[in-house]
Amino acid sequence: MEKTSKIVVGIFLGTLLVRLVIAFSIPEFTYESYFHLRQVEHILQTGLPLYHDQLSYGGRDFSFLPFFHYFVAFFALFFPLSLVAKVLPNVLTALLVPITYLISKKITGHQVGSLVAAFVAGFLPILFETNAFIVHTLFLPLIFLVIYIFMRFQESVKKDKSIRYKFLYLYIILFFLLSLTSPLAVIVLIGFGLYAILSLVEEKKIYPEEFELALFSLFLYLWVQFIFFKRSLLEEGISFIWQNIPLRIVEQYFPKFSIGSALVLVSIIPFLTGVVVVYKSLFKLKNQKSFLLISLVIATSILTWMRFIRFRQALAFFSVVLAILFAIFYQDLEKYWHKTKWPQHQKYLLPVIIVILLFSTLLPAISTALRQETPSVEEVAAFKWINENTPESATLLATLEEGHLVTYYAKRRNLIDDRFILADDVEKRFQGLTSLFTTRFQTEVLDVADHYQIEYFVLTPFAKEKYHLKREFPYTTRRCFDTVYQNETSIFKLKCQLGST
């Protein structure tokens, strides 16, 4: 193994090690993860994802792309799911290190710059949600692998046609899997479109093969999405894009772009250098090699601005592109240093950059990882208690985030969770949820609880913090509520009905 490869493997292993240490030091997963865990478990039991769920929203249909769940289920055949769910997402995210290196190397041809870029990609704060068992952990390495293979295909078309079929087949397989992983694969397609426009404007040649591959990708993507989201499209129409998210929390999912949060989540150095590189590539150097990446950045920005992509997902993608572009910045910086009066001090450039990066990326990354929102062991114990001590048909009140804990650990019906697509009366349920956590009036509570047949009210420390509740619900009087579980988390059983209090 050559030295550079060893360094890349070293960065990969280092990143993975840090991630795994943090992942195993936090016992639970992020709230959203439990939905995916349930899906994988269902695949392991039945061979199929859970497209009709009796528990979520008291019974509803799901529509989602299943590749991630099958991919994990495959590994879970050989290892315990709890282990796979902790290790695999971290391995996948750490794989961004070699992929970033390969893409940076392809664009710049600069080894050191590419290694630095790989290091940046390994410790991007926004990707340091080590306990997130979510689709994005597969989507990100897959999309960048697709981009890399596309670049290799471009290269083979221009230079060595004999190997183009190798990359073509690889691209077709990977893009197909990407389309089966996340609808966000559309970023690549819009990126291709913008790349074509940029190349036309700058009078750079686009080979027919590139156009053909882009056209093929477009129809393959649409076909896959059409098959899996046919019902959502028919039922929700064009608003399907906004995933049926309740209006009151749309802002939470699609917040306006904030430079402050971008600086924190992407980290200041890659963000600023990325902006400089994009500016220079577009308006000064007109470097076609970086056009594809810049097109992807523009595509993501447009989609985020139009609120088609959630802010954090966009920023995660954005941050890896910026890490790749950091290689160009490093290369330019090195060239510039040569022209200064102190070229003999160039040997200090790399250590200085690494020290700066360590402070500006690694520390925020670890801080992000430690601030992940996961349920506590005690909260999970409460949900497990419900599974053992309540009737199977019971419906539970828990926060929106805890909805998947209700279905995963308690195995009971929830009022609402964050899978909004195809769910009925989301707005009303969300309104009901908010009033159950904020109202002081028992009649209102009984009305909503009666409507959704809610029997158990779960109040976790997380819920208390979210709804600013000091002790417990203000309406849980002894006449109407039995406290059936009391710890840091309290569980109340509703005894009354409206009209019988």
Add this chain to the structure above:
Amino acid sequence: MTNSSDNSKQVNLYFSHLFKYQRIYLALLWLIVFSQPLLSNYFEEKPLLMGGESYYHLSSLGQTNNFNPLVFILNILPQKVHFLVPLIISAGMLCLFYFLAKRFNISEKQTFFIALFYVLTPTFIFSSVTLSSYSLFLVLVLLGTFLLLENHWRKYFCLFPFAAAALFDTFSFILLLLFIAAYLFLLKKEKSFFSAAVMIILLCILIVSVNFLSLPFFLGPFEVQKGIGNLVSDLGGLSGVGFFTLLLAAIGLLIDWKKKSTLVSISLLILFLVTYLFNSHTLFFLSLVIIVLAALGFAKLLDQPWKLSLLQNITLFLLLLGIAFSSVAYLERVSHYAPSKIDTEMLQWIRENTDDEAIILSAPENSYYIHQFAHRQPLFLLDQGYKQQYNLSQQIFTAFYIADLFPLLDKNHVSIIYISEDMKQTLPQDQGFLFLLQNERFKLLHFRGEAEVWSFEEEKQ
């Protein structure tokens, strides 16, 4: 490389076979696709004809001041065979299209794909169970054009179908005039007596129709307009075109963007898009332009030598699959559209058990069914002042308080309310109109399944 060129040859072989026997395959496909909604309606014991427009025409039968050729045909035919009219119109359209394509030397490939996309497009599938004026208009235009291409005196016969085509609405007639003028003066560059005579006669008919026959500028709309939602069938539109067809049309335009004909296509697209936004009933024409462009786009993709022939084959296959899936998905749901069996039974109950003069309140889409099955006056008639009718329906169905609702019902002399199953599912139950039905001025008269008939009592003085 050898493999891929072999693949390409194999695919071309399939297509050559398809083109050679296209009439047989298309006839079979047409029969399957277009008869499916009819059969489904028959087995579900629903009325065979669907859509507001069908019942708009049916309720006009026997009116002496209605000059619509479709109503004329329906008047002649026995009621039992009315359901065959859309199928005959559609078959006639396809046959005439094939005759004309041959006369205009349109390639077999393009002819095949235009016909194929016609058969697979929801707008036209829906027209197989709808008495559609614009379908008949198109048949008459095609027939007129066919006769126009004849020699000597026979070409004068074209005036009959063209004159008949002038009796639907002013908009379609203006389109016809533009089409004939473009054909005679721009394409054929004729300066004969015949050309002048045709134009003058048609202009005279236009003037007479507008001034004396009180033709509407646009027919319809007969459904609530939902903007872009009705254009794309995959987004839940009542008809419209599929995503893949739309994309192919865009590709058709992009591939030929340097040609002069693209300018004509874009102009037509813009014209029909604007008219569609103004009146969604003109979706028929917009869909027609889109399927022609999509067919040309597909033929181009097939003809153009791709560097990666493997990708070409997969892409074309995916496109055909996408269009076919879209049509199948549409066929699955088209039979769920109103009027349902329960609708007809409830409306017949209204006919037998309510006052002849009663004004019936229901969703605007049900108005034409009320007219036909209940023989009563519906409150809304969307084709007569859409905006006012739609706004009034919104005010009534979104009213939160009886203080807002009752004056509207009193003012419009509403005495019977028909709540269909669709309305029960779409209107909120615990607020708004359905909630207000608890007031004592409303009385439940009859119900079946989820459908209900209520009376609204006059205010006691």
